[in-house]
Amino acid sequence: MALSHFLLTGAVLLVLGLIGFMTRRNLIIMFLCTEMMFQGVVISLAGFSRFHLNDTGQTFVIFVLTIAAAEAALALGLIVLLFRHKQTLDAQVWAELRG
Amino acid sequence: MPEAIYIASVVGAIALYLMMPRHGYNPRTIGALLGAFTLGGFWLVAARQMPEAQQLGIAASGAPYYYIFSALAIGAAARVITHSKPVYAALWFVMVVLSSAGLLMILSAPFMAFAMVIVYAGAILVTYLFVIMLAAQAGGPESGGEVPEYDRVAREPAAAVVVGFVLLAALLSVAFLRMDPNPAATTNLATIRNVLTRRTAARYEKTLAPDQWTALESSILKPGELRNSERIGFDLFNSHPLGLELAGVILLVALVGAVVIARQQVSEPDGEDATT
Numbered sequence: 566m567a568l569s570h571f572l573l574t575g576a577v578l579l580v581l582g583l584i585g586f587m588t589r590r591n592l593i594i595m596f597l598c599t600e601m602m603f604q605g606v607v608i609s610l611a612g613f614s615r616f617h618l619n620d621t622g623q624t625f626v627i628f629v630l631t632i633a634a635a636e637a638a639l640a641l642g643l644i645v646l647l648f649r650h651k652q653t654l655d656a657q658v659w660a661e662l663r664g
Numbered sequence: 665m666p667e668a669i670y671i672a673s674v675v676g677a678i679a680l681y682l683m684m685p686r687h688g689y690n691p692r693t694i695g696a697l698l699g700a701f702t703l704g705g706f707w708l709v710a711a712r713q714m715p716e717a718q719q720l721g722i723a724a725s726g727a728p729y730y731y732i733f734s735a736l737a738i739g740a741a742a743r744v745i746t747h748s749k750p751v752y753a754a755l756w757f758v759m760v761v762l763s764s765a766g767l768l769m770i771l772s773a774p775f776m777a778f779a780m781v782i783v784y785a786g787a788i789l790v791t792y793l794f795v796i797m798l799a800a801q802a803g804g805p806e807s808g809g810e811v812p813e814y815d816r817v818a819r820e821p822a823a824a825v826v827v828g829f830v831l832l833a834a835l836l837s838v839a840f841l842r843m844d845p846n847p848a849a850t851t852n853l854a855t856i857r858n859v860l861t862r863r864t865a866a867r868y869e870k871t872l873a874p875d876q877w878t879a880l881e882s883s884i885l886k887p888g889e890l891r892n893s894e895r896i897g898f899d900l901f902n903s904h905p906l907g908l909e910l911a912g913v914i915l916l917v918a919l920v921g922a923v924v925i926a927r928q929q930v931s932e933p934d935g936e937d938a939t940t
Contacts, residue, residue, distance in 0.1 A: 566722040566730055566770075570710065572839035574734045574767065576832055578741055578760070581680075584828035585745030588684065588821055590814035593796055594745075594753050600788065601741060601757065604764050607780070615720055615771045617845050620899040623892075626776050627900065630783050631911040635918035637788045641795045642925035648799045649930040654750075655814040 571612035578605030590656050592647065596640045603633045665713055669836045672706040677829040683746045684821040692746070696739075703738060707731065710840070722770060729770050737763035748815045750796045754789060761785040775893040 582601035589595055607626050614622025644654070651658050679702055682695025722730075740759035747753045761784045768777040818824075900908060 566720055566727050568720055568843060569840045570707075570730060570734075571720075571767065571771065573706075573710070573836060574737060576835040576839060577738050578764070580828045580832040580835070581738070581741040581745055583831065584680065584824050587824035587827070588745060588818045590819050591750055593792060593799065594750055594815075597753060597757055597792060598745060600784070601744060601760060604737075604760060604784075607776070608764055608767055611768050611771045611773045611776055612720075614773070616843070620895050621903065623773055623776055623896050624899045624904055626773075627779070627896070628904075628907055628911055630779060631915060634783060634788055635914050637791060638918050638922045639925070641791055642922040645795060645799060646925055646928060646930065653812075653814075654799055655812070657814065657819075 568612055568616045572609055575605045575607075575609035575612065578602075578608065580605075592644045592654050592656050593641075595656060596637065596644070599640075600633060600637065603629055665709075665840055666837055668706060668709040669833055669840065672702050673829045673833040673836070675702045676832075677825045680742065680746075680829075681821055681825045683742060684818040684825075685746060685748045685816055686821075687817060696742070699742060700735075700739070703735065720771070726770055729766065733763045733766035733770070737767065746818075748811050750800065750815065751793065754792050754796060757792075758785050758789055761789070773892060775896050 579602050582598045582603075582605060585598035585601065586595050589598065607629060610622045610626050610629070614620065647659065648654060676699060679695045679699035682691045682698065737760050740756045740763060743756040744753045744760065747756060761780055765777040765780045768774075768780060
């Protein structure tokens with residue numbers, strides 16, 4: 566098993582999250598796809614940590630997890646607030662930033 | 665090798681485009697099969713050209729686990745972004761998290777594996793499911809249980825898929841280059857096994873004795889005798905104390921911010937105020 570295989574999985578997860586973020590219009594699913602980008606990065610970090618036998622890669626995963634949790638909390642709070650304004654989860658209704 | 669990457673990216677892009685939700689006939693199964701064959705074919709090509717310098721020291725009996733967990737993760741990720749119902753997308757994402765926890769176990773990172781499952785699948789995803797439940801209840805009875813328009817059709821799938829897979833081809837052409845490990849790391853299997861897995865309890869009695877505190881550092885930080893959780897803990901507190909404090913501050917700020925956001929009053933269309 567080579568490092569490049571784990572980087573392949575991480576890169577595919579990152580790109581799938583990116584495509585999902587650009588493609589979906591549901592606000593919640595868009596943020597779920599950013600979480601998937603984090604997953605891809607986590608796998609790449611763990612692979613590099615194992616390749617160089619350095620623990621900093623895995624320590625950084627803890628920080629990524631922390632930021633992901635904080636971002637998820639704030640994003641979901643914002644989504645609930647936006648939903649209460651327009652009664653829909655469509656991202657397209659916010660396309661014109663007005664008032 | 666680069667040709668295999670480019671061909672796999674193009675065919676994978678076509679497969680994912682076929683799987684996107686759209687009006688009318690949805691060739692989802694064809695797209696899924698095409699994507700599975702692309703991934704399998706690329707793995708066959710990559711297995712034959714495995715570079716020697718990138719060996720991770722994983723036993724050959726562990727290789728099937730990588731393929732199984734990767735296939736599960738990629739398949740579940742494709743279903744996350746193409747499923748039209750939000751709850752199912754969140755559940756498929758739980759599958760992605762569990763598969764990546766398996767991959768982390770193969771990489772000798774058990775702490776990361778269970779941290780992923782506990783924090784991601786256990787906390788963040790449950791929060792997502794709560795919000796999906798809260799935010800969808802207004803749309804349910806009016807549309808008669810049908811999926812709303814913005815979930816049923818993908819937005820600009822062709823452009824998104826092209827952009828995404830160009831990025832993937834660039835990433836993979838770098839990932840499959842020759843990489844040399846850190847000179848202090850070795851690829852000797854026996855040394856790797858020593859460094860990554862052994863522990864001894866005798867270390868701890870020694871460190872608690874007060875008259876040995878001058879020898880504390882050398883007695884704790886023997887790399888061959890700590891488990892993964894302990895090594896990460898030492899690395900976190902030794903090398904990244906500022907990052908740890910900042911992470912705590914960020915969590916506090918996020919907590920305060922979430923409470924402030926959730927407490928804002930919004931007047932409902934029927935005239936009543938809505939607060940949490």
